Amino acid sequence: MLLCALLAGALMFADLRFTRMEPVRAQLSTLVAPIQWLVSLPSDALDWGALAFSDQRELLDENRRLREQILTLSHRVQRMASLTAENVRxxxxxxATRQRDIPFITAELLSLDPDPFSHRMVIDRGRRDGVFVGQPVMDAAGLVGQVTSVSAYASRVLLVADASHALPVQVNRNGLRFIAQGTGQYDSLGVLHVPDTADIREGDLLVTSGLAGRFPPGYPVARVTSVVHDPGEPFARVDAAPVAQLQRARHFLLLFPPEPPEAPGRGGWTVALDPAAVEAALDLIGRPEEED
Known part of the structure; x- marks a missing residue:
């Protein structure tokens, strides 16, 4: 051991003082490289085996979750067939009139608004695709927002999380109607003017109510995350989280809801009067006197 220590010290001194040790060190490194590879081979094999085993375990867990999800969805589909038939009856x-399917087109994200205080995005559908201002925009989970401006080949969409966006919603469980407004945060919406005695709970699903005719009814908007009752206050503070993936979704649906029927007296309905009935009514109530 002492001899090895002296030899190591001598080699270090020679390497420090003389430049001729550079090629020698290079040759020694080349000579020792196979030995280093053989020494590290067991640890590399163990690392590879652990990684492969962990990946296999993750795949098995994911496969199990997907199987459970398939079974759950199959059960829902079986129930859905029965519920659909019952609904028809x-x-x-x-x-009652049957609900019609709402047509739609797909769109893809082009860009996001760089303004941190504005929640808007640009999609690759425009006027040539039939897009119009106020058109609802959905993703795979729920309502994303509405179109605010349209050009020939692109459109700007105002997200539901924007502080200037509000829409009428209702609690899916009991039908109570409220207004959901954006808070400027992607993961939070505020439910306005909720009476302190209203039957709204944490976990309730808020869906579009269909009021005002812009958003078709029944589409998911948000899920209630907290309900705070302040003593002495007439209204409760209710927060909800959007169900749509506002920060991750890249593909969307543009809905084409049917136009609401025109109100009577505004060009929608026309009434034909029978001349004989008019004459009889005038004789009954008295004709107006003719002016000279």
């Missing part, structure tokens, strides 16, 4: 019993 109830609508026939009530003589």
């Amino acid at each position: 109830l609508r026939e019993l009530l003589d």
Whole structure:
């Protein structure tokens, strides 16, 4: 051991003082490289095996979750067939009109507004695709926002999280109607003017109510995250989180909701009067006197 220590010290001194040790060190490194590879081979093999095992375990866990999800969705589909048939029978019993499917087109994200205080984006659909101002925009999970301006080949969309955006919603559980407004944060919406005694709970799903005719009813908007009752205050503070993936989604749906029927008296309905009935009514109430 002492001899090895002296030899190591001598080599270090020679390497420090003489430049001729550079090629020698290079040759020694080349000579020792296979030995280093053989020494590191067991640890590399263990690392590779652990990584492969962990990846396999993650794949097995993901496969198990997907199987459970498939079973859950299959169960829902089976129930959905029964519920759909029951819904048809109830609508026939009530003589209600059948809900029509809402047409849509797909769109893709082009860019985001760089302003940190504005939540807007640009999509690759425009006037040539039939896009119009106020058109609802969805993703795979729920409502994203609405179109605010349209050009020939692109459109700007105002997200529901923007502080200037508000829309009528209702609680899916009981039908209570409120207004949901953006807070300027992607993960938060405020539910306005909720009475302190209103039946709204954490976890309730808020869907579009269809009021004002801009957003079709029944589409998911947000889920209630907190309900705070302040003593002595007439209204509760209710916060909700958007169900749409506002910061991650890249593909969207543009809905084409049907136009609401025109109100009577504004060009929508026309009434034809029977001349004989008019004459009889005038004789009954008295004709107006003719001016000279």
